Each structure stands twice: as structure tokens, then as C-alpha cells.
Amino acid sequence: xxxxxxxxxxxxxxPLLTAxxxxxxxxxxxxxxxxSATVYPGEVLGIVGESGSGKSTxxxxxxxEETPDRGSYTLDLPDVQGNLFDLDRFARRMLCATRIGxxxxxxxxxxxxxxxxxxxxxxxxxxxxxxxxxxxxxxxRGALDASEFPLARMDAPPEELSGGMQQRxxxxxxxxxxxxxxxxxxxxxxxxxxxxxxxxxTLKRLQQDRRITMVIVSHDLGVIRxxxxxxxxxxxxxxxEAGLADQVFQDPQHAYxxxxxxxxx
Amino acid sequence: MTLQSxxxxxxxxxxxFLDGSAKREIRRKMLKAISVPGCQMPYASREVPMARGWxxxxxxxxxxxVTPRTRIKVIDQGADDSVNAASIRKFLAxxxxxxxxxxxxxxxxxxxxxxxPEERLREDQVLVLQVPNPxxxxxxxxxxxxxxxxxxxxxxxxxxxxxYEQIVRSGRVMQGASYPSLVNGxxxxxxxPIPRWDVPKLHMARHLTLxxxxxxxxxxxxxxxxxxxxxxxxxxPYRVEDHAGLTCHRSGARGFFMNEIPQADGTSLxxxxxxxxxxxxxxxxxxxxxxxGATWYVDGEMx
Numbered sequence: 001x002x003x004x005x006x007x008x009x010x011x012x013x014x015p016l017l018t019a020x021x022x023x024x025x026x027x028x029x030x031x032x033x034x035x036s037a038t039v040y041p042g043e044v045l046g047i048v049g050e051s052g053s054g055k056s057t058x059x060x061x062x063x064x065e066e067t068p069d070r071g072s073y074t075l076d077l078p079d080v081q082g083n084l085f086d087l088d089r090f091a092r093r094m095l096c097a098t099r100i101g102x103x104x105x106x107x108x109x110x111x112x113x114x115x116x117x118x119x120x121x122x123x124x125x126x127x128x129x130x131x132x133x134x135x136x137x138x139x140x141r142g143a144l145d146a147s148e149f150p151l152a153r154m155d156a157p158p159e160e161l162s163g164g165m166q167q168r169x170x171x172x173x174x175x176x177x178x179x180x181x182x183x184x185x186x187x188x189x190x191x192x193x194x195x196x197x198x199x200x201x202t203l204k205r206l207q208q209d210r211r212i213t214m215v216i217v218s219h220d221l222g223v224i225r226x227x228x229x230x231x232x233x234x235x236x237x238x239x240x241e242a243g244l245a246d247q248v249f250q251d252p253q254h255a256y257x258x259x260x261x262x263x264x265x
Numbered sequence: 266m267t268l269q270s271x272x273x274x275x276x277x278x279x280x281x282f283l284d285g286s287a288k289r290e291i292r293r294k295m296l297k298a299i300s301v302p303g304c305q306m307p308y309a310s311r312e313v314p315m316a317r318g319w320x321x322x323x324x325x326x327x328x329x330x331v332t333p334r335t336r337i338k339v340i341d342q343g344a345d346d347s348v349n350a351a352s353i354r355k356f357l358a359x360x361x362x363x364x365x366x367x368x369x370x371x372x373x374x375x376x377x378x379x380x381x382p383e384e385r386l387r388e389d390q391v392l393v394l395q396v397p398n399p400x401x402x403x404x405x406x407x408x409x410x411x412x413x414x415x416x417x418x419x420x421x422x423x424x425x426x427x428x429y430e431q432i433v434r435s436g437r438v439m440q441g442a443s444y445p446s447l448v449n450g451x452x453x454x455x456x457x458p459i460p461r462w463d464v465p466k467l468h469m470a471r472h473l474t475l476x477x478x479x480x481x482x483x484x485x486x487x488x489x490x491x492x493x494x495x496x497x498x499x500x501x502p503y504r505v506e507d508h509a510g511l512t513c514h515r516s517g518a519r520g521f522f523m524n525e526i527p528q529a530d531g532t533s534l535x536x537x538x539x540x541x542x543x544x545x546x547x548x549x550x551x552x553x554x555x556x557x558g559a560t561w562y563v564d565g566e567m568x
Contacts, residue, residue: 089414093420112426115426118433119426119433123423126426126429127420127422131499132498132499132500133432133499136429136498
């Protein structure tokens, strides 16, 4: 008797995110050279590489903060069509606010340090048009709770909080509108090892509970190994190796990846 | 034809103090501002014999609008007799020959700092408000270039964030003056530092309001019969100051915006902030023939 098996998800599903041939130069310096990536719904793509490899630039392009010289970027969402780099400022802002969440390495980039933490989360909802105080309060509390932020401090400004707490506020802000795509730019860099582990725990739990599609950038292989399903290794603006996380870490093909994996061990 | 015959004789000073080209520029910017209600229009902002920040913006607009037959009233925080109000009134009269008044009903042009008169203004009256900071987004976006983009995109979410913060910290909206308001459903403006009490008076008003900031070199306008809606949460209604139940200790007027006068024993007395209304109320009580116009607030309720 033969069991009828479903085709693997990666074969049947359509990718949520498709970026093709992104190239970007800063003056004479190429930051991205023909970088392509696909991410499937519910999947976590990790991007590793040394400083200056273009991984953060790539993420900024995905967040529509930067427009590459060449390349296309599409999201497979009901009301989103065409190359997102062709959108005007207004459409980009609405898309970023409602469909894409981002957590920066430096919380100063993502947070209003003097406003309350709950206010930072509420800002997202306000941009999306929510005008009821009660609902804002309730949803902000929910999002902060989901990112395991101590609710007793929800009205404290981020400048009074520790680094780990600031990252949780950023995370709550990013997931407040249940985005289709969550971008994480070195979310745990600069935190001490134990706090790093706690934040990673939260991220992992969120990913499992909500099946959020994530792109995570880090130079720390441990972080990528913990979270990512697939890995892309970048160097000097190019993708040198890509594949399943286990496969890349166990059996690195490219010389640079081998070096990287070795250096970690 | 000679140049002499085409030009006017030399005069020591232009009519209304500002020279013709300056007035022409302000007139054009006023027309633009009226065409796009609530949108800030930059203008040159010439020198006037007064320090920036003391009402130079309002003064330039008044100098432009004034004619020898315009009756001028100048208010400072509701009072006609403060030094600032008296000086501006005297200056306007001396450069234009226009008659002056303190009576709101008789005035054609009212320049005001921080108050709108309690008596309803008519179609034929113009209110000029002096504005220290015309940019409502400044407190949430210090970068003016980005603030301009936010106006263009009607990206005003952060204004509500400001209100959110106030409610979270203090249990209510603390914004006392310059309450951000949406004009004609499109542009958020700061209505100059008038109290919350005065903002509803601008909504669908019969008169033209011009708001001008001399130091910041911007002016905006609320044309007659234009919607002016203070920004609020759907579930937290707009509240004016609790002055409805207060009585003026000098005139006995009730239900208007009051100034608080602290007393030595720790209590406080109240005095109606619109000094002209107070004076007229006293005169009426003493049996003089005085006409008090219809007021926006009746018994402390906006009508």
C-alpha cells in the first residue's frame, strides 16, 4: 500500500517575497551586486555576512527605505501588485506601516525614545488610521505582552529601559499590525549573552505561534542557526552561498562560508 | 510721457507702512492661503518697527489690509488696553489714518493675540491672529523638510500620538492652547495659541481668519464657512476649559472664558477675559445705551 503524500510546502506554495537582481552602488562602491532572494510564507530567511557585506542595505531595500539602481521586489499579497520600488512615497509608507514590520539593531532608529513604550506601539496603529483610544491601548498592551515586555512598565519611555527591553518594544511595534513580513536587522547585537538568549526565545515563540515570515540579518551564526530555515551568505554585496540552514552550516561549499563556520567553532 | 508723470511723488513713507511690493506679495500669499485652507504659505516677512515675536506677522497682514475707512480693533490676550495692544493700535492708526475702536461689533479688522472675541464675528469682519509657531508638526517632527512631506501626505498619525501620550501621563488631554485642528478635512493647522475654548468658534464661522507668523515667515487662513475640527480620539470627546460656571467678579458676566486672579488668602477671583465684553456688560448694567452682540457661547454652552 502506498501512502498518498502531499507535495512539500516549498513546492506548492508561492513565495511571499521575491527580490530579483537588486544592484545598488554608493558612488563607486557597489553595495549590492545582483542580489536575489525568495521567501515563502511562514519561513525564516537568515542572511549572514561580515560588516560591509551589504546585508543591511539589502534589508533596507526590502523595507523600501532605499531604492536600488536595478532590480525588482514583489510581495504576494492580495492588494499589492507590481514592483514595489515603483511605488510613490505615499504608497510605500502605507505598505511599510501596515504590511512590513522592522526591528533595527539601534533602537534609536526605530523608537521615539521620549514617548511612552505603549505610545511607540500605538504610533503604528495610528498611522494605519486607528482613532479610538481604548482600542489603541488594548492593542498596544496585547502587542507588548506578545513580545514578553513587562506590562507594568508599558508607559515608561524607552530611554529609561534596558537594551533588551528596548528591543522588545521595537518588536511589539513591528508586530502590532500583524504584518505579513517581519524584518530583523541584527536584533540581538549589543545585548549581553543571557538577554540575547531571552530575546531569541521570544522571537522563536512568536514565529511558532504566528507563523510570521521573517528575514533576519546577523553576523552572528548562532542567531541564524537558532531561527532560520534557510540561509544566504553575503560577501562584498554578493550572495556567495544559499541553502537550507543545516546544510550550509554542516557542509559549507564556498571558501568564505567555510571560513565563517570555522571561525565560529 | 515722462517717468515723472507715471509715478507718484516721493513720500517719506508708503501708505500702511509697508511698501507696495511688500503688500502685493502678502496679498498674493493671503489669496493662496485662502484657496487652500489651513495650508501654510511662506512669505517674505519684512521688517516692521517691532521685535520679531511681538506680533510682526499679524501687523504685516493688518498693514496690508487696512484702508482709511477700516475700523481697527487690537486685542492682546482678550484685553484692548494692554501695552502691546495699545501700541499696535496706535501704530496702525498713525500709518493708515484709519479709525480705531475697542468695540467688537464696530470693528472691521481685528488683530488679536491669543483670543477670539466672545461676540460672534460677521461676514464683513476679518480676524488676524498673531502666530508664534505655525507648524503643528514641530513637536512631533523637528525636521521641517519631513514635516512638509507629512503635510503633503496628510500623514498626521503622530499628532494623535501626542494626545495619546498626554492621556496616558495625565489622564486627560493637556494641550491648553494651540490645539491642533483639521481644516476643511485636509490640513492640520495650529490655530495660534488661542485656548481650547476658542477653537470651536472657528468652525463654520462667518468671518475670514488670517493667521500669520512673522518670525517663521508663514501665513495660513481659515476662510468663511470652513470646517475646523480639533483632533480627538473617537472615544475621548473634545473638552473646552471648565469656565462655563464661572462669574466675572467685576461685570457679573457668566459663562465666558475667564482670567483667574489669585487672591492673598489663597482663593481666586475671575474676570472675563474679553475686556470689551466686560466693559459693555458693566455699562449695560448701569443703564447706559450699549449693544452687546450675539455671543458664540450662551450660558457657557457653544451654540
